[in-house]
Every structure is written in C-alpha cells, then in structure tokens.
Amino acid sequence: MHDDQLAVPVTTVRALVDEQFPQWRDLPVRAAAGQGTVNAIFRIGDRLAARFPLRPDDPDTVRRHLADEAAAARVLLGRTRFATPEPVAIGEPGAGYPLPWSVQTWLPGTVATDDDPAGSVGLAADLAEFIAGVQSIGTGGRPFSGGGRGGDLRRHDAWMRTCFDRSEHLLDVPALRRLWGRLRELPRETPDAMVHGDLIPGNVLVRAGRLAGVLDVGGLRPADPALELVAAWHLLDDRPRSVLRERLICAELDWQRGKAWAFEQSMGAVWYYVDSFPAMSRMGRRTLARILADEA
Template sequence: MNPRMHDDEVEVPQALVAELVRTRFPDWAGLRLTALRGTGTVNAVFRLGEDLLVRLPRRPGEAARLPAELAATRELFGRTRFPTPEVVAVGEPAAGYPFGWSVLRWIPGTPADEVDTAGAQDLATDLAEFVRGVRDLSLHGRRFSGDGRGGDLHRHDGWVRECLARSGDLLDVPALRALWERCLRLPHVSADVVTHGDLVPGNVLVGGGRLAGVLDVGGLGPADPALDLIAGWHLFEGPARERFRAGCGGRDLDWVRGQAWAFVQAVGLVRYYARTNPAMSSVGARTLGRVLADPLV
C-alpha cells in the first residue's frame, strides 16, 4: 500500500512518534511502540506497550477536529456496556510534528474487516444494542449541521456522480447509477438522534463472535437515525442483517435510507482508495455488491 493516501497528509514515521512520546510523556518512553497497519485513513495509529494507543492526525482538517473528537470520545465512554476509546492523555505539536495528538486506552479485539462477519448473528445483536445505546444519549439541543453523511442525501449527489463516472473499471456503474437515482427520491422524515457516524468494519472489534468494542468515535453527534444502519450492509448478510435490523428497530424508511448512506460511503471508498489503500477500497466494493444484491428502493 502506498503510505501516502491524501495530497495534504503529513508523514508520521515511527521514530518521530517515539520522540513525541519521550518528550511529552517520559514515563512511557521505555514502552514498546508498534505501528498498526490497518485500513485507517486519516490517523496514524501506534500501540504503546500493552495498554495504550497513540493516535496522530495525518491531515490538517483532521487535526482541526481533534478537540471535538476528544469531547465526543469522552461523551460516549462508559455510556454503553461495550468498550469504546478512553482518553488517557493529550500531546501538543513538537519534534517536527505540527498537530495535537492523543493517547487512548487499548481495547482488545479483532477488527471486523479481518474476519468474516456476514453471518455473525450474535455480533449483529450486540451491534444493534450499541446503536440503540448511542441513540439514547442526549442531543443537548444539538442538530445536524454541515454537509457530511447524516444530513441531506442530495448534498452528496455531485460526489457520488463523480465517483461513478471514474469507476467504470471497478464497478457496475449503470446499475449503481440507476439505484442512486432512486435513492435521491427518498424523503427524510425522522428527527435527529445521536449516532456513531462511521460504523465501517475497521471500527468494529470482534471477540468470540461478539462485539468486543467500537473505535473511532470522533464523529459522534446528531444525525439522521438511518446513518448507523450502514453497518447492516458493511458487515452482514441474510439472517444476520435481519437480526441487526430488528434489533435497531425504527421506521422502515430509516432502514431504506440506511442503505442509501451505505451507498454514499462505499462508492467513495472504492474510487478514492483504489490505488493507495486497496483494503479500504475492497470494503466499499463488497458493500456495494451487497446493496446491488438486495436493493431496497
């Protein structure tokens, strides 16, 4: 994999991270530092010793969101029975690295993109419970704002069409284009709830066929309640997907819009990461295959 996935990303070599830890947290300087090579795309992640994780933004935009990400991480921690990241410490720019960074508690488990979860019904049950638990958090008067996933599907029309136009060698573009046209006719009638916002396989930890934890919670916030239903297509098929759907409850229209949000995310993953992160691209392609196999609109 080409380590440079974005034009504006900074390099985060292991030696630099070791120096940051040594300078800011000298008590941890002797702990083993190990780079984690996963499908993550906007943060460099290193395991520190047995119990800690160092997380460093690769891009200026992600770095600017770090305070909000830390606030969201603290908001969710301990609010469901499933482990989520715990903020242990925060570091400042230093040693040639221009952004703030964080140290989190390590959560044991295997990322779901490394195992077959298509028929994992117990995992589906657990993940639905997690989605309900997140929805139960207070909005504190907040409402969705911005152009990201979880608001108006129409705001993503240009991006989806661009991705499809450039994916003729990767996807069944005519079928996907026709499906997207139908997605755009879906009304948005449900009120915002708190959502995780990015339940892709790499953010779901599995252990013994059950949910061991959920990562990357910085997008926690108000959005279309259909948004977290993307996990139904990213992770499951057949009875397991139905188990997830039943466990999440809600309107039938939300379930259909959840498929539309999965489409939006997946089509971008396929094209954007086709050369720089094939593993992430393949996640999107698999999701789109599931969507085409079971179109709801």
C-alpha cells in the same frame, strides 16, 4: 493513501512521546497493525494508542478537532456495555511532525476487516444494542451540524458524480447511477439522534463472532439515525442483517435511508482506495454487491 499525506515514522513518535510525556519513556512504541485512513496509529506499551492525523491542516483547527473528539468520546464512555476508547492526552507538534496528536486507551479485539463475522447473528444483536444505546444518549436539543454524512442525501450529489466518473472502469456505473437516482429522493421523517456515524468494519472490534468494542468514537453527534444502519450493509449478510433490523424495530423508510448512506460511502471507497488501501476498496465493493442483491 492521500496525495498530501504526512509521513509519520516511528522514530518521530518515539521522540514526541519522550519529550512531551516522560512518564511513558520506558514504554515501547510501535506502529499498530492495520491501517487507518485518517490517522496513523501507534501503540505505546500495551494500554495506550497514539493517533497522528495524516492530512495537513492548520494546527489550531486540528487541536480544536481533537478536543471535540475527546469530549465526544467521554460522552459515550460507559454508556453501553461495549468497550470504547477513553481519551488520555493531546500532544503538540514537534520532532518534524507539524500537527497536534492524541492519545487514548487501546482496546483489545480483532477488527472486523481481519475477522469477517458477516454471518454472525450474535454480532447483529450486539450491533443493534450498541446503536440503541448510542441513540438513547439524547441530542440535548442540538441539530445535525450540516457537515459530512447524516443530513440531506441530495447534498452529496456532487461527490457522487465524482465517484461515478472515477468508477467507470471499476463498476457498472449506469446501474449505480439509476439506483442513486432513487435513493437520493428518500425523505426524512425521523428526528436527529446521536450516532457513532462510521460503523464500518475497520471501526468494529470482534471476538468469537461477537462485538468486543467500537473504535473512532470522536464523531459522536446528532444526525439522521439511519446513518447507523450502514453497519447492516458493511458488516452483515442477509440473515444477520434481518436480525439487526428486527432488534431496532426499523421502519422501511429508515431502512432504505440506511442503505442510501452505505451506498454513498461505498461508492467513494471503491475508487479512492483501489490502489492505496485495497481492503477498504474491497469493503466498498462488497457493500455495493449486498445492496444490489437486495434491490434485485
């Protein structure tokens, strides 16, 4: 998926587990079904998941990042009725793999990319409950850190120019440029709140059309609360999307900003993953189609 991606064979994972966590030597190690964009995921037995960063970086920086992710996951654990991963351990480089890595609990369920629940009103209600639960945690007075999504939409202009340039052969770029020109001007009126920050189908577990759990919770942090509304556009069709909005009592400006964040994320997904991760590229296309239909 990435030009500089690290190779993580299962033999390396087996060696690292055996060396650093001998209590798990008797548990089978296997690659998890599906594909992550940030980490390679391996199962250790039935109850654990090992996550190996895919992009090269400074080991000390990665170790601090993994510790921050674990701390965030502990803050969220048990704060809603929906399952989220529990941090278990942080591993060290070795066996040819150059970075620290992490272990957390494995959550049962089917990712929403494999079981598309877009028409489920029940899922919409569950997502609204999860989002409200996350935002009830409180920021402790901390502001948005300034990195990634969740601040000023206009700070993403350079990235969007790259996305438009790379998408000329894939999408109706002139129409999308005009739409971004409107969305980027949407002001902020609501204060920062705690957000998961990446409620895309690959991070949402479902069972029988309902929310079973949420993955990739290490990004929990203060940000624009409208960032959570990407779930409305990535995961839901018209009627369930309206239910989510009603349950959250979402003001028009926040709703439009949620659309803007989903637009920004989708523009990047379409071209970046078109060959390396087609399911992610298709997610971006589908979300853009929903946004354009809503605009029309």
